[in-house]
Amino acid sequence: AAEGGAAAQAPARSSAGGRTYDSLLVSTQDDITTIVLNRPAKKNAITTQMYEEIIEALQHAARDHSVVTVFTGAGDFYCSGNDLSNFTKIPEGGAEQMAKAGGELLRRYVKAFIDFPKPLVAVVNGPAVGISVTVMGMFDLVYATESATFHTPFSQLGQSPEGCSSYTFPRIMGLGKANEMLLFNKKLTAFQACQLGLVTEVFPDSSFHAEVWSRLKNYAKLPPNSLALSKQLIRSVEKERLHAVNDAEVDRLIERWMSDECFNAVMSFFQAKAKL
Amino acid sequence: AAEGGAAAQAPARSSAGGRTYDSLLVSTQDDITTIVLNRPAKKNAITTQMYEEIIEALQHAARDHSVVTVFTGAGDFYCSGNDLSNFTKIPEGGAEQMAKAGGELLRRYVKAFIDFPKPLVAVVNGPAVGISVTVMGMFDLVYATESATFHTPFSQLGQSPEGCSSYTFPRIMGLGKANEMLLFNKKLTAFQACQLGLVTEVFPDSSFHAEVWSRLKNYAKLPPNSLALSKQLIRSVEKERLHAVNDAEVDRLIERWMSDECFNAVMSFFQAKAKL
Amino acid sequence: AAEGGAAAQAPARSSAGGRTYDSLLVSTQDDITTIVLNRPAKKNAITTQMYEEIIEALQHAARDHSVVTVFTGAGDFYCSGNDLSNFTKIPEGGAEQMAKAGGELLRRYVKAFIDFPKPLVAVVNGPAVGISVTVMGMFDLVYATESATFHTPFSQLGQSPEGCSSYTFPRIMGLGKANEMLLFNKKLTAFQACQLGLVTEVFPDSSFHAEVWSRLKNYAKLPPNSLALSKQLIRSVEKERLHAVNDAEVDRLIERWMSDECFNAVMSFFQAKAKL
Numbered sequence: 001a002a003e004g005g006a007a008a009q010a011p012a013r014s015s016a017g018g019r020t021y022d023s024l025l026v027s028t029q030d031d032i033t034t035i036v037l038n039r040p041a042k043k044n045a046i047t048t049q050m051y052e053e054i055i056e057a058l059q060h061a062a063r064d065h066s067v068v069t070v071f072t073g074a075g076d077f078y079c080s081g082n083d084l085s086n087f088t089k090i091p092e093g094g095a096e097q098m099a100k101a102g103g104e105l106l107r108r109y110v111k112a113f114i115d116f117p118k119p120l121v122a123v124v125n126g127p128a129v130g131i132s133v134t135v136m137g138m139f140d141l142v143y144a145t146e147s148a149t150f151h152t153p154f155s156q157l158g159q160s161p162e163g164c165s166s167y168t169f170p171r172i173m174g175l176g177k178a179n180e181m182l183l184f185n186k187k188l189t190a191f192q193a194c195q196l197g198l199v200t201e202v203f204p205d206s207s208f209h210a211e212v213w214s215r216l217k218n219y220a221k222l223p224p225n226s227l228a229l230s231k232q233l234i235r236s237v238e239k240e241r242l243h244a245v246n247d248a249e250v251d252r253l254i255e256r257w258m259s260d261e262c263f264n265a266v267m268s269f270f271q272a273k274a275k276l
Numbered sequence: 277a278a279e280g281g282a283a284a285q286a287p288a289r290s291s292a293g294g295r296t297y298d299s300l301l302v303s304t305q306d307d308i309t310t311i312v313l314n315r316p317a318k319k320n321a322i323t324t325q326m327y328e329e330i331i332e333a334l335q336h337a338a339r340d341h342s343v344v345t346v347f348t349g350a351g352d353f354y355c356s357g358n359d360l361s362n363f364t365k366i367p368e369g370g371a372e373q374m375a376k377a378g379g380e381l382l383r384r385y386v387k388a389f390i391d392f393p394k395p396l397v398a399v400v401n402g403p404a405v406g407i408s409v410t411v412m413g414m415f416d417l418v419y420a421t422e423s424a425t426f427h428t429p430f431s432q433l434g435q436s437p438e439g440c441s442s443y444t445f446p447r448i449m450g451l452g453k454a455n456e457m458l459l460f461n462k463k464l465t466a467f468q469a470c471q472l473g474l475v476t477e478v479f480p481d482s483s484f485h486a487e488v489w490s491r492l493k494n495y496a497k498l499p500p501n502s503l504a505l506s507k508q509l510i511r512s513v514e515k516e517r518l519h520a521v522n523d524a525e526v527d528r529l530i531e532r533w534m535s536d537e538c539f540n541a542v543m544s545f546f547q548a549k550a551k552l
Numbered sequence: 553a554a555e556g557g558a559a560a561q562a563p564a565r566s567s568a569g570g571r572t573y574d575s576l577l578v579s580t581q582d583d584i585t586t587i588v589l590n591r592p593a594k595k596n597a598i599t600t601q602m603y604e605e606i607i608e609a610l611q612h613a614a615r616d617h618s619v620v621t622v623f624t625g626a627g628d629f630y631c632s633g634n635d636l637s638n639f640t641k642i643p644e645g646g647a648e649q650m651a652k653a654g655g656e657l658l659r660r661y662v663k664a665f666i667d668f669p670k671p672l673v674a675v676v677n678g679p680a681v682g683i684s685v686t687v688m689g690m691f692d693l694v695y696a697t698e699s700a701t702f703h704t705p706f707s708q709l710g711q712s713p714e715g716c717s718s719y720t721f722p723r724i725m726g727l728g729k730a731n732e733m734l735l736f737n738k739k740l741t742a743f744q745a746c747q748l749g750l751v752t753e754v755f756p757d758s759s760f761h762a763e764v765w766s767r768l769k770n771y772a773k774l775p776p777n778s779l780a781l782s783k784q785l786i787r788s789v790e791k792e793r794l795h796a797v798n799d800a801e802v803d804r805l806i807e808r809w810m811s812d813e814c815f816n817a818v819m820s821f822f823q824a825k826a827k828l
Contacts, residue, residue, distance in 0.1 A: 119455070119459060137451065138451075139451070139452070140451065140452065140455045140459065141452050141455055141456070141460075142452050154778065154782060155774045155775055155778040155779050155782060156774065157778075158775045158777075158778045159778060160778060160781055160782040160785055161782055161785065161786070166782075166785045166786045166789060167786075167789045168451075170723075170786060171446075171447070171450075171723070172450045172451070173450075173749065174723075174724045174725075174749030174750070174752075175689070175690075175691075175692065175720075175724070175786070176691070176692065176693050176694050176749070176750075176751070176752030176753075177749060177752060178786070179671070179692045179693055179752075179783075179786070180693070180752060182782060182786065183671060183692065183771075183774075183779055183782050183783060184693075184771050184774070185774075197449065197450030197452070197453060198450070198452075199452070200450075200452030200453060200455075200456060201452075219459075219460050222431045222432065222459075222460070222461075223431055223434040223537045223538075223541055224537075225434075225535065225537050226430065226431040226433075226434045226435060226436060226532065226537060226538070226541070227431050227459055229436055229528060229531075229532070230430060230431060230436040230437055230442075230458060230459050231455075231459060233436055233437065233442045233524065233525065233528050234437070234442045234443075234446060234451075234454070234455070234458065236524060237442060237443045237517075237521055237524075241789075245789055248785065248788060248789075249785065252781060252785050255781075256778065256781070259777065261775045261776075261777050261778060262775075262778070265775055265778070395731070395735060413727070414727075415727070415728070416727065416728065416731045416735065417728050417731055417732070417736075418728050444727075447722075447723070447726075448726045448727070449726075473725065473726030473728070473729060474726070474728075475728070476726075476728030476729060476731075476732060477728075495735075495736050498707045498708065498735075498736070498737075499707055499710045499813045499814075499817055500813075501710075501811065501813050502706065502707040502709075502710045502711060502712060502808065502813060502814070502817070503707050503735055505712055505804060505807075505808070506706060506707060506712040506713055506718075506734060506735050507731075507735060509712055509713065509718045509800065509801065509804050510713070510718045510719075510722060510727075510730070510731070510734065512800060513718060513719045513793075513797055513800075
């Protein structure tokens with residue numbers, strides 16, 4: 001109920017600039033547009049529809065009058081990553097068509113982060129998994145609550161890194177530390193992620209929202225053009241490279257999704273989960 | 277009065293290779309050329325004339341027989357950055373001409389650091405602000421005294437990053453930590469800057485000069501060609517990129533300097549200062 | 553005699569896939585191919601013949617059925633680097649021919665690491681020097697025992713960095729910290745190297761082998777294609793650049809090897825050693 005308590009900021013069906021979303025809460029206040037993943041019962045796992053809604057919400061935020069854009073999760077989780085049930089609805093065209101469609105969606109999703117023109121802040125309110133972690137390398141600030149965790153179990157699921165993490169993670173933390181996450185499924189605590197530079201600052205759980213939002217409100221009072229143009233300047237150095245990396249990652253992931261190795265790994269995951 | 281006490285090393289009007297400078301002390305001893313910003317009454321703020329003299333001093337040092345070049349400040353400050361009074365002398369051509377001339381000067385200044393062919397060491401004897409901080413990403417070593425601070429308040433002044441910091445800072449410290457400095461005006465202590473890799477090593481204030489200069493004298497005894505060629509090899513990987521970044525930063529800054537947002541922010545700064 | 557005790561894993565003349573090596577122990581077990589530098593009496597210094605054998609062993613490991621490849625040293629040293637006696641056997645063509653042949657060998661050696669297609673792990677069992685350190689920036693994981701050290705005394709020997717370290721080290725640890733190693737001969741402890749990101753994790757000497765090998769065996773059970781393709785994806789972003797850096801480093805080093813400065817520095821090294 002404190003200010004910035006995400007779920008408290010907007011009604012169940014959110015409206016920003018007239019647009020309503022099924023899976024997100026989007027609102028603008030104090031020159032900050034906040035995008036809240038609002039599927040807490042499923043740990044904010046991202047469905048196909050949510051990917052589309054997030055892309056749209058980012059495109060709206062890019063054009064609205066806010067100075068800073070915030071990305072966070074409703075409830076105790078930040079985001080549990082790609083909803084694996086996305087893999088279980090095989091369309092008419094079969095696995096190949098599903099893989100290609102999924103790849104295109106992923107490409108556009110990551111593109112929305114690469115091209116985002118204003119300061120973008122992740123307010124990591126709890127555990128973060130998969131694609132919600134990998135795109136963090138493109139956030140301008142990542143503030144995490146003490147109990148947040150960071151996990152990218154790609155090889156466990158027979159997959160490969162996305163979200164430009166194959167480029168940004170080795171840059172941020174060095175190749176070895178990046179590989180522990182991206183190849184060998186190591187889960188980081190918030191403090192570990194901060195020490196490695198993936199997280200900008202860690203806050204105690206008890207004061208997380210109050211401290212972070214007080215700071216963000218001050219940031220949003222700074223000269224807006226200076227902020228946006230400085231962010232774009234910093235991004236411009238890497239932009240072409242990030243798009244190329246996104247393309248390469250998506251192409252590889254499409255191949256992976258069509259492989260037996262990946263299929264078997266995902267099936268094992270579901271079976272292990274069903275036994276619990 | 278200890279060795280390396282910068283102000284003690286040379287007379288008020290310094291001479292190196294016959295060249296004299298108004299705003300610098302430049303001397304060569306023990307195979308080390310030392311460039312001292314010598315405007316302590318103004319916290320070594322860099323005027324238009326000083327930019328020109330520093331460029332010239334670097335060009336001389338590049339060609340002299342010294343092995344290592346040191347950059348430091350006279351008095352308690354390292355450097356308070358760009359002298360904002362540079363903005364108050366509007367020339368005949370008006371703000372646009374001033375912005376363009378300032379941009380060209382800045383471009384040549386940063387270029388002198390990109391192209392410098394020998395090991396270049398910052399001996400950070402006190403607070404460092406603005407452009408004196410941003411170019412540090414191109415110094416081969418940065419030794420700081422414990423009480424030094426590092427501050428780049430660009431957005432506060434409606435401006436944008438320069439000195440290739442939009443490229444080097446995210447490389448050195450990760451995007452989030454770089455943005456806290458470059459976008460959100462965070463001031464770092466020497467220990468924080470060292471932890472993030474911007475500073476190579478921190479020394480106690482009491483032994484700073486003695487420890488640093490003893491070490492530098494040893495470094496200057498190493499095979500000179502091996503040092504210079506190794507430095508050039510390391511720089512060559514980034515050189516083209518650094519020039520492109522410098523150009524992009526200067527172009528953006530020229531636009532900024534002509535904007536109302538920047539004008540108003542600088543005026544507010546002067547008014548706030550006048551009230552003190 | 554514990555599992556993973558390198559020297560215990562294979563007979564004095566090692567055989568992997570029918571191939572025998574004079575200077576290496578190579579074996580495959582639990583889906584891990586292990587390449588052991590086996591010249592402990594000379595601290596595993598790399599002779600011309602050993603370079604060739606390592607290149608061949610890497611090419612075999614790239615094609616065998618193992619999932620992970622490990623590089624380590626027999627005895628108390630990891631590797632003391634390039635065997636300087638390589639410099640003392642001047643061939644018929646004189647110093648120039650020796651320099652060029654040495655350069656070509658070095659180029660191919662480093663190339664084998666750039667192009668290696670599977671997860672490659674350094675198990676650093678003791679002091680590491682020179683080229684055994686510089687190529688670490690291309691290893692996917694670097695596990696070090698507590699008493700390991702990391703030393704690249706190039707300028708002391710009048711030489712310049714290789715193994716792509718002129719690119720990878722500034723990326724991993726920032727320019728200043730990289731220069732302390734590459735230009736100014738600073739030797740790092742395992743903990744320092746880990747803090748800077750060159751080492752992925754440090755283990756107590758007493759449990760090093762047990763902990764590392766238990767972990768590696770678990771890693772080798774992960775989906776092999778996912779691991780290899782993810783590693784290749786991460787490498788692909790830098791591959792072209794790494795080859796260009798390798799070429800530039802080798803060209804510079806060939807010049808260095810033919811210089812009086814380097815000749816004199818190496819002679820001084822041998823004389824100092826002879827006096828001990």
